[in-house]
Amino acid sequence: MDGRILIIGAGQAGMQIAVTLRDEGFAGEVTIVGDEAYGPYQRPPLSKAYLAGNSDVESLELRAEHFYTDQAIEMVTGETIVDVRLGEPGSSDAGIATAASGRTFEFDRLAITPGSTPRRLPIEGADLGGVLYLRSLADADALKKRWTAAENLVVIGGGFIGLEVAAAARTAGKTVTVIEVADRLMARAVSSTTSEFYHGAHERRGTRVVLEAQLARIVGDAGQVTGVELAGAGAAKGEFIPADIVMVGIGVIARGELADKLGLDNINGAIVVNEYAETSDPRIVAAGDAVLLPHPLGHDGQVRLESVQNAVDQAKVAAKTLIGIREVHRAVPWFWSDQGDLKLQIAGLSTGFDQIVERGSQESEKFSVLYYRDGRLLAIDAVNDPIDYIAVRRALDTGAEIPAELAADSSVALKTLITSREA
Amino acid sequence: MPEITYFSPDGTQTTLDARDGDSVMETAVKNGVKGIVAECGGACACATCHVYVDEAFTDAVGEPGDLEDDMLDGTAAERLPNSRLSCQLKMNPALNGLTVRIAPKQI
Ligand SMILES: Cc1cc2nc3c(=O)[nH]c(=O)nc-3n(C[C@H](O)[C@H](O)[C@H](O)COP(=O)(O)OP(=O)(O)OC[C@H]3O[C@@H](n4cnc5c(N)ncnc54)[C@H](O)[C@@H]3O)c2cc1C
Ligand code: FES
Numbered sequence: 337m338d339g340r341i342l343i344i345g346a347g348q349a350g351m352q353i354a355v356t357l358r359d360e361g362f363a364g365e366v367t368i369v370g371d372e373a374y375g376p377y378q379r380p381p382l383s384k385a386y387l388a389g390n391s392d393v394e395s396l397e398l399r400a401e402h403f404y405t406d407q408a409i410e411m412v413t414g415e416t417i418v419d420v421r422l423g424e425p426g427s428s429d430a431g432i433a434t435a436a437s438g439r440t441f442e443f444d445r446l447a448i449t450p451g452s453t454p455r456r457l458p459i460e461g462a463d464l465g466g467v468l469y470l471r472s473l474a475d476a477d478a479l480k481k482r483w484t485a486a487e488n489l490v491v492i493g494g495g496f497i498g499l500e501v502a503a504a505a506r507t508a509g510k511t512v513t514v515i516e517v518a519d520r521l522m523a524r525a526v527s528s529t530t531s532e533f534y535h536g537a538h539e540r541r542g543t544r545v546v547l548e549a550q551l552a553r554i555v556g557d558a559g560q561v562t563g564v565e566l567a568g569a570g571a572a573k574g575e576f577i578p579a580d581i582v583m584v585g586i587g588v589i590a591r592g593e594l595a596d597k598l599g600l601d602n603i604n605g606a607i608v609v610n611e612y613a614e615t616s617d618p619r620i621v622a623a624g625d626a627v628l629l630p631h632p633l634g635h636d637g638q639v640r641l642e643s644v645q646n647a648v649d650q651a652k653v654a655a656k657t658l659i660g661i662r663e664v665h666r667a668v669p670w671f672w673s674d675q676g677d678l679k680l681q682i683a684g685l686s687t688g689f690d691q692i693v694e695r696g697s698q699e700s701e702k703f704s705v706l707y708y709r710d711g712r713l714l715a716i717d718a719v720n721d722p723i724d725y726i727a728v729r730r731a732l733d734t735g736a737e738i739p740a741e742l743a744a745d746s747s748v749a750l751k752t753l754i755t756s757r758e759a
Numbered sequence: 760m761p762e763i764t765y766f767s768p769d770g771t772q773t774t775l776d777a778r779d780g781d782s783v784m785e786t787a788v789k790n791g792v793k794g795i796v797a798e799c800g801g802a803c804a805c806a807t808c809h810v811y812v813d814e815a816f817t818d819a820v821g822e823p824g825d826l827e828d829d830m831l832d833g834t835a836a837e838r839l840p841n842s843r844l845s846c847q848l849k850m851n852p853a854l855n856g857l858t859v860r861i862a863p864k865q866i
Contacts, residue, residue, distance in 0.1 A: 378800045395781060398800075400789040407791070645798060672804035679826065681804055722826060726806065726833030 338364035341658055342433060342443035344417045344594065346370025348379070348644055349449035349624030351398050352651035353658075354409045362659050366409045367441060369433070371416040372472060375401065380644065382476040383500040384674050387483065388507065396473065415439055420446070420598055422619060431619075445619060445658050448595070448607070449651070452588035452625035452642065457492065461554025466561035467582045470497055479581070486580035487511060490564050494521040494545065496673045498585030499534065502543050503676035512543045513577050515564070519548050524587075525671075527686065529705050530717045533698050537678055554582060588642060590626040603628055606640050611664045613654035621654035623647060631685070632667050633732070639685065643671045668732040681722060683729040684715030695746040696721055704728075708740050727751040761855040765810075767794040768863040777850035783859060784808040784846035794861035801846035803827055808845045809834045809862035817841065819853050836862035 341357060343350045346368045354366050370376070377396040385391040404411045415435040423429025430442045454469040456462070468479050479501075489505045491498040494516035505512045514521075520531035521538075535545055550568035554561060555576065563578040592605020601608040601616035606628040613621045613629070624647040628638045632646075649667040656663050670683040678701065689707035696703030704724040707714040713732065718725035727750035731738050738753045760776040765787055767773070777786040787795045796807035803826055812820055820843065823831060827847045831838050845859065 380800060380802060384802075394778070395785065397789065399791070403789060403791050644800065648798065670805075672799060672802055674802060679804070720826070722804075722806075722829040723832055726830070730833070 338362075339444035340365040340367070340430070340442060341445050341447065342431075342441050343368045343447045343449060344420075344433060345449035345451060345624070345626075346372065346376050346411065346413065347449060347451050347624065347647070348376065348398070349451075349647040349651040349654075350447070351376035352648050353447050353449065353621075353623065353655045354404075355399075355407070356652045356655035357659065358407050358409065360656060360659060360661065362655075364444075367412060367443070368409065369412045369415050369417055369435070369441060371414065372474070373414055374473060375399070375404070375411050375413060377473060378644075379471070380672075382473065383470055383497050384504065386476055387480065387501065387504040393473065412441075417441075417594065420594060422446075422598070422617070425619075446621075447654055447658060448598075448615075448620060448622045448626070449624045449647075450591035450594060450626045452590050454584065455587045455589055457551075457584050457586060459551055459553060461556055461561070461564075462584075464554055464556035464561040464582075465559050466556075466580060467554060467584065469584050470501065471588070479583070482581050483508070488563075488578045489513075489581045489583065490515065490577055490579035491583045491585060492551065492564075493585040493587070494518070494547075495524070495585055495587060496522065498583065499538065499675050500673060501583050501585065502538065503541070503678070506538075506541050506543050507676055513579075514538065514543060514545045515549045515551065515566070515577075516545065516547050517549060521545070521547075525682070526680075526717050527689070527692055527705060527707070529692060529694060530680075530719070533703070533719065534675070534678070534680075537701065538675070541676060588625065590628075590640065592626070595622075595626070608638070611653075611666075612657045612662060613650055613665060614657055621657050623650040623654040629665065632665060632669055633685070634666065635685075639669075639687075641669055643669065645670050668729055670729060677720075679720050679722075681718045681725040682715065683718075683725060684713075684732050686715040686717075689714055691740060693740050693743045695724060695743065695750075697746075706738070706740070706743055711740060713738050713740075724750050727754065730754065761850045761852055761857070763850065763854070764856075764858040765792050765794075766858070766860045767792065768861055769793060779851060781850055782846050783810065783848040783850065783857070784844075786850065787845065787861075792861075794865070795845060796865040797846060798866075799846075803830055803844060803847060806830045806834050806844065807865040809836060809865060810843055810845045810848075810859040811839055811862065812841045812843050812848075813858040813860075814841060816854065816857050819857075820848055823847065834862065835866055836864040 552567035590606040653665040686707040704718040716728035799805035
């Protein structure tokens with residue numbers, strides 16, 4: 337099969353679509369267009385090793401430059417696609433994408449992988465210098481520029497990225513305060529058991545965590561941030577917390593500009609796809625953070641997942657769909673978050689659980705939480721416990737069970753408890 | 760630049776110059792060597808970068824860390840005494856000439 341495939345978005349998913357097209361023998365033209373200055377790179381280290389100075393730009397790149405040339409993948413950087421026109425449905429007319437610079441790209445089939453963008457903080461002082469977000473390498477460099485000299489860091493948002501940055505800052509000896517509006521950390525992703533452990537663990541490492549906190553404003557001097565002021569009730573009301581850096585990590589929203597332009601079904605910008613990664617226009621596939629997909633383990637409902645695993649697995653399905661290979665997307669969602677010396681590994685989706693089983697010991701900072709609904713294994717949070725993590729991931733992969741009543745005995749290895757699921 | 764040779768499960772052999780400090784996994788993936796999946800990009804979180812290290816380099820590569828050791832128990836292919844997660848092996852001049860056999864199954 338030949339023809340021209342255009343991929344808009346040179347990130348984790350976009351790169352994987354191109355690689356899979358070639359792996360599957362597609363011999364036509366493949367072009368990836370991205371708006372950043374670099375080819376596809378890894379984002380996870382930006383809030384971890386990169387801040388700690390343990391990695392550089394070259395070690396972040398997902399493939400060496402010559403790889404794209406060798407594979408005849410055209411990689412275009414620094415171009416933002418602002419408009420896309422498709423040919424008449426059913427005709428062989430080419431589509432055309434136009435970049436902000438005026439440059440155009442013709443294509444026969446299209447993939448969009450625009451990723452997501454940090455949710456902005458709508459508050460007085462949010463535009464001061466030193467109020468930073470973290471999505472791209474450029475963002476990470478802006479953060480690093482202030483990093484060494486900064487003594488006080490305030491993190492707004494107790495989610496994965498905020499807590500990873502907080503941990504890196506504590507390791508670097510800074511004074512760190514995490515401000516969270518909810519009543520617990522990482523509330524969207526983990527149970528209160530895991531939240532409470534992380535709360536304590538960050539405090540033991542010297543980070544101050546303020547829950548149920550409302551911000552009054554961000555305070556500055558001469559255009560630069562000097563601190564934040566809390567509002568609301570309680571002891572913290574009106575408190576001023578000094579800051580040289582305010583890191584805002586309050587979640588991301590899908591980059592929905594193109595979906596809107598193309599009239600694709602979307603919910604708050606998140607592009608709705610089916611299990612083949614097809615959008616509401618069957619000529620267009622989409623993958624990654626920007627996508628709302630059917631539950632990847634076949635349960636009810638749709639989910640939007642912000643993870644490397646999802647971007648990669650969905651991209652593989654999308655690439656196959658583009659060249660006529662029908663393969664349903666089915667993958668165990670998994671995720672990791674390194675917060676200093678605490679390694680959190682999650683497999684499965686715990687939403688809707690009605691029972692949890694805890695293994696190991698929180699005191700030794702090595703434990704796991706298994707989630708069940710109606711006695712059926714849903715997911716695991718594993719803290720510094722790769723063995724339990726792998727066992728659950730394998731069980732979910734093969735549709736097997738680990739009975740809850742047996743899993744509670746930590747002296748028994750989980751992998752010996754895996755039993756095939758009765759129909 | 761330290762040189763490294765990979766034996767892929769499909770029988771191909773690839774020799775590359777590694778950048779000092781890059782891992783055995785990174786060097787392979789960036790250059791398109793087949794067989795190493797590396798789903799987590801080197802965070803020691805996926806166990807899909809499993810290799811068998813040539814015995815001649817046992818001392819030079821040292822012992823796996825605790826976390827890596829645990830992760831190695833979950834590899835898809837058989838764990839052998841010379842099994843390592845290649846993302847945890849950083850290249851340096853002492854590893855010049857290293858050869859690794861990529862595990863036949865990663866996922
Ligand atoms: C700091 C940080 C830490 C993370 N840590 C983890 C982790 O530990 N584990 C984990 O699993 N996941 C982690 N993630 C999430 C993971 O990186 C994302 O889920 C993944 O990158 C999503 O891939 P994607 O291809 O959808 O989007 P991206 O990788 O963001 O790629 C999208 C690209 O498209 C570009 N683009 C958008 N619109 C246009 C346009 N109109 N024209 C041209 N280009 C465009 C964007 O600029 C971007 O370069 C982290 C993310 C961040 C930011
Ligand atoms: S790349 Fe994931 S464990 Fe090595």
